[in-house]
Amino acid sequence: MSDIKKVVLAYSGGLDTSVIVRWLQETYQCEVVTFTADIGQGEEVEPARAKAAGLGVKEIYVDDLREEFVRDFVFPMFRANTVYEGEYLLGTSIARPLIAKRLIEIANETGADAISHGATGKGNDQVRFELGAYALKPGIKVIAPWREWDLNSREKLMAYCEEHNIPVDFSNKKKKSPYSMDANLLHISYEGGNLEDPWWEAEEDMWRWSVSPEAAPDQPTYIELTYEKGDIVAIDGQAMSPATVLAHLNKVGGENGIGRLDLVENRYVGMKSRGCYETPGGTIMLKAHRAIESLTLDREVAHLKDSLMPKYAEMVYNGYWWSPERKMMQTMIDESQEVVNGKVRVKLYKGNVIVAGRQSDDSLFDEKIATFEDDAGAYDQKDAEGFIKLNALRLRIAANKNRKLG
CATH class of the missing domain: 3.90.1260.10 (Argininosuccinate synthetase, chain A, domain 2)
Structure with a gap:
């Protein structure tokens, strides 16, 4: 990747991504553009601007994406009642396609050759960021430092900061979370x-x-x-x-x-x-x-949605938000939501x-039919006999066959 002149980095302002800024500058001899997203993490993101400037970054993006995140990513996912492996509501997964989208937009705006991120080589996020980036800009180059460098511990990162004069904020006296x-x-x-x-x-x-x-x-x-x-x-x-x-x-x-x-x-x-x-x-x-x-x-619409949901959840979890199959499925899901x-x-x-x-004014619940009281002819209970016999036909045929074989 010796031809890389400019890289857009997903930048949090923390230790890892601050090291990545300097590492990119020195390893690739390139200009770094930083992008910091406010997607409701509950921490002030504006200080990242000053930190990036202190590292020599000239093009700095700090974007409030909270409304876009919920409107265009969280809400569409919840229309599908999406749950991964029966429990997980995909909170991390669904944020990654938005970050990938914005990385590519900024790359286009600034004329960057590549994007970069701080995801490790063991996790899902590297896949999500990069699948999204390639889907949106097939020719983009991706730099994943954790797959290239040997700074694989906090001690090595701190030593790198000291050697390269990267300021580390020690002003926060609160106990650091072990997680x-x-x-x-x-x-x-x-x-x-x-x-x-x-x-x-x-x-x-x-x-x-x-x-x-x-x-x-x-x-x-x-x-x-x-x-x-x-x-x-x-x-x-x-x-x-x-x-x-x-x-x-x-x-x-x-x-x-x-x-x-x-x-x-x-x-x-x-x-x-x-x-x-x-x-x-x-x-x-x-x-x-x-x-x-x-x-x-409708019953069959609801059941069809439920049968497809695990596949939809898998696509979100695995990083295929920008895939044609997810978009196709979303069109069907959104159509179901009209009512x-x-x-x-x-x-x-x-x-x-x-x-x-x-x-709901669009309710399909009809009390006249559902009631256990006199339904005034809305539902003829005698009809159930033929319905049951027709549905039992294959079961009766199989049972008779098995009896003869026994």
């Missing part, structure tokens, strides 16, 4: 440290967004969610933007001990990994969305999300 953490508006994740032992129970003081269910209020909290075409547009009657919706649900969910998850997942690169996640808002969204769909979706309108009332209580009511 590798990633946060955005959808979730916060914890990996590494004691969590690498699957038998180890996570300490209570690890969790940042939620109280424990035991410490949650003794009285339930009720909220009412308004849906339009599968997306929440208001809470308790107050219209909200997508990012505001998720931030509000995170707050009220966390206060009620909702959204904690401890799982062992199968990474795309082939290994199993144990991680803990907090997804309070997403946990509420999934339960409520299924509730409004239960009223408004997913109405309100859902949920009760939040000590870690539980309980559906307390649902209503």
